[in-house]
Amino acid sequence: MEHRTITFGHRPRIIATSTIAGPKECRGIIGRYVEIALSDDMYGESTFEKAECKMLTTVIDGAIQNAGLGRADVDLIVSGDLLNQIISASFAAREFSVPFLGVYGACSTMAEALAVSAAFIDGGYCKRVIAATGSHFASAERQYRYPLELGTTRPPQSQWTVTGAGSALISDKGDGIAIASATLGRVVDFGITDVNNMGAAMAPAAADTILAHFRETGEDPDSYDLIVTGDLGALGSRILKDLTWEKGLDISRKHVDCGEIIYNVIEDEFQGGSGAGCSAVVLNSYLWSKMMGGSFRKILFVATGALLSPVSSGQGESIPCIAHAVTLIR
Amino acid sequence: MEHRTITFGHRPRIIATSTIAGPKECRGIIGRYVEIALSDDMYGESTFEKAECKMLTTVIDGAIQNAGLGRADVDLIVSGDLLNQIISASFAAREFSVPFLGVYGACSTMAEALAVSAAFIDGGYCKRVIAATGSHFASAERQYRYPLELGTTRPPQSQWTVTGAGSALISDKGDGIAIASATLGRVVDFGITDVNNMGAAMAPAAADTILAHFRETGEDPDSYDLIVTGDLGALGSRILKDLTWEKGLDISRKHVDCGEIIYNVIEDEFQGGSGAGCSAVVLNSYLWSKMMGGSFRKILFVATGALLSPVSSGQGESIPCIAHAVTLIR
Numbered sequence: 001m002e003h004r005t006i007t008f009g010h011r012p013r014i015i016a017t018s019t020i021a022g023p024k025e026c027r028g029i030i031g032r033y034v035e036i037a038l039s040d041d042m043y044g045e046s047t048f049e050k051a052e053c054k055m056l057t058t059v060i061d062g063a064i065q066n067a068g069l070g071r072a073d074v075d076l077i078v079s080g081d082l083l084n085q086i087i088s089a090s091f092a093a094r095e096f097s098v099p100f101l102g103v104y105g106a107c108s109t110m111a112e113a114l115a116v117s118a119a120f121i122d123g124g125y126c127k128r129v130i131a132a133t134g135s136h137f138a139s140a141e142r143q144y145r146y147p148l149e150l151g152t153t154r155p156p157q158s159q160w161t162v163t164g165a166g167s168a169l170i171s172d173k174g175d176g177i178a179i180a181s182a183t184l185g186r187v188v189d190f191g192i193t194d195v196n197n198m199g200a201a202m203a204p205a206a207a208d209t210i211l212a213h214f215r216e217t218g219e220d221p222d223s224y225d226l227i228v229t230g231d232l233g234a235l236g237s238r239i240l241k242d243l244t245w246e247k248g249l250d251i252s253r254k255h256v257d258c259g260e261i262i263y264n265v266i267e268d269e270f271q272g273g274s275g276a277g278c279s280a281v282v283l284n285s286y287l288w289s290k291m292m293g294g295s296f297r298k299i300l301f302v303a304t305g306a307l308l309s310p311v312s313s314g315q316g317e318s319i320p321c322i323a324h325a326v327t328l329i330r
Numbered sequence: 331m332e333h334r335t336i337t338f339g340h341r342p343r344i345i346a347t348s349t350i351a352g353p354k355e356c357r358g359i360i361g362r363y364v365e366i367a368l369s370d371d372m373y374g375e376s377t378f379e380k381a382e383c384k385m386l387t388t389v390i391d392g393a394i395q396n397a398g399l400g401r402a403d404v405d406l407i408v409s410g411d412l413l414n415q416i417i418s419a420s421f422a423a424r425e426f427s428v429p430f431l432g433v434y435g436a437c438s439t440m441a442e443a444l445a446v447s448a449a450f451i452d453g454g455y456c457k458r459v460i461a462a463t464g465s466h467f468a469s470a471e472r473q474y475r476y477p478l479e480l481g482t483t484r485p486p487q488s489q490w491t492v493t494g495a496g497s498a499l500i501s502d503k504g505d506g507i508a509i510a511s512a513t514l515g516r517v518v519d520f521g522i523t524d525v526n527n528m529g530a531a532m533a534p535a536a537a538d539t540i541l542a543h544f545r546e547t548g549e550d551p552d553s554y555d556l557i558v559t560g561d562l563g564a565l566g567s568r569i570l571k572d573l574t575w576e577k578g579l580d581i582s583r584k585h586v587d588c589g590e591i592i593y594n595v596i597e598d599e600f601q602g603g604s605g606a607g608c609s610a611v612v613l614n615s616y617l618w619s620k621m622m623g624g625s626f627r628k629i630l631f632v633a634t635g636a637l638l639s640p641v642s643s644g645q646g647e648s649i650p651c652i653a654h655a656v657t658l659i660r
Binding site: 003004006047049050075076080082083084085086087090091093094096097098099100101102103104105106112115116119120122123124125126184185186187188189307308309310311312315317320322 | 333334336377379380405406410412413414415416417420421423424426427428429430431432433434435436442445446449450452453454455456514515516517518519637638639640641642645647650652
């Protein structure tokens, strides 16, 4: 029997968050909720990669400060990002004299980090853990597709990597949002090879994890206020709703995708936002605020990741994807 | 107060392992212990990256079979590797219909994966977890330094990335080697910028974690049969012994480095072996065999990782490093 859903009996909780986002991102729905709105996405640094790293450092410190704590109060940082060898997370962790677990789940990293953090607290190994991730449009384009300087045309199925970072401070006690369970994803590959069509590649992974969650817990989508996917975008979201509907699960009344809602005006973003920072920023700003304010009580947060690299794409491989889900309860 | 050492009260244990290594590696000490000795490091594949991925798939399946189990008996795979966006681990996980947590700790990945796996079992979330990693000389050279085709001269402080992979199947019960505790590493950077001198970069991280382990547990190096570092090589090992000795901890009688011992004859390997596969292969073949046979009872396994990328090196950054330690008891 499958048992991909693990339950956290002691209900570790997110007691503080922190977020930062670029100017394009802040023109959208998260603009009013993000803690730091950048006017320049270089963030005072000389390279995109250093700006991405600085965003992560900022939100890790931000969540610690928002909880009224100091760096020495944190037992562990669980973080990762989209770049080669997760340098943003590793270099950010260098600033903190705190144990560090590097994780990689591409754009699913926020959910993976939350699940690992919750397990380390619920198991009694740590008291306070930071889960954080982020992404930067320019560093991601250079990493996965083409340097911006080439001026490559973006196809209509593409998404726009979010410039932003988000962190959550998870504690064994305190007021906040409980992480009640996690449904861990497995790697799913439907044979998509188009690196500009992440939504279509990731939707089957999201469907796989969401179906497992409801099958294993026996719950109903109606018991959730929202089922939030990370960055499927408009096209990927439609595919997800079709795939789950075909299996007899109607999530359409509850489903929202961070990538679909993050940008207000669609110019070059086409299908919407993507990147590890997309769901990290939406969760830790807008959703955090709405949950703490009482608008939403229970959310299934399903971040999806495309586990490709320029090397695998260059060698003709298709795009394996994964989705991890965590149940958040106010 | 620091508390980087976490204790696993239920003592999750490694009940089976599996290893594979290339021809150069099998001429050394591990040759008699490795499960599969490759005669060709392409392993029947068309690219080095695909060979690396196939090695990982092989050892994951190998450990499952050696435990007398099937793929469906495994609850979780925790894996990572050195390549861009850990494609070897992600693509290997694609073969298994099993939840997957991607981790990245460079050459510290085996210890990180063991610690995370032990926490997920000890916390009661999983019953059987695979921890696995590997590396390939040719894919790592291309990834971190120069393509082999360039014929770049290797400097005398360099190490040779091990072609090999190792996996451990950790279970909540059964006969094997207990994972008693883990001392999680923090990111340490002593300002080394030479990407060919990993041993010197990683030694301070190893010292930091080893010193924390003995300070926090109150134990003495003499209570261990071995203190095994991952891949410091000859130079890095000497630096580690100096750094710990300066702090009043003499590990010299117990210390062994997987990178220092893995190659018998030193030709172009200079300081010895490195890569995530180095400690993974030595631990899961030679050390596993010696512990199960009763030669060693208690080992501190300290895998070290250099958290650089070609991008960070190219942008003039120094090399942040990390070391995670796990206590293994037969």
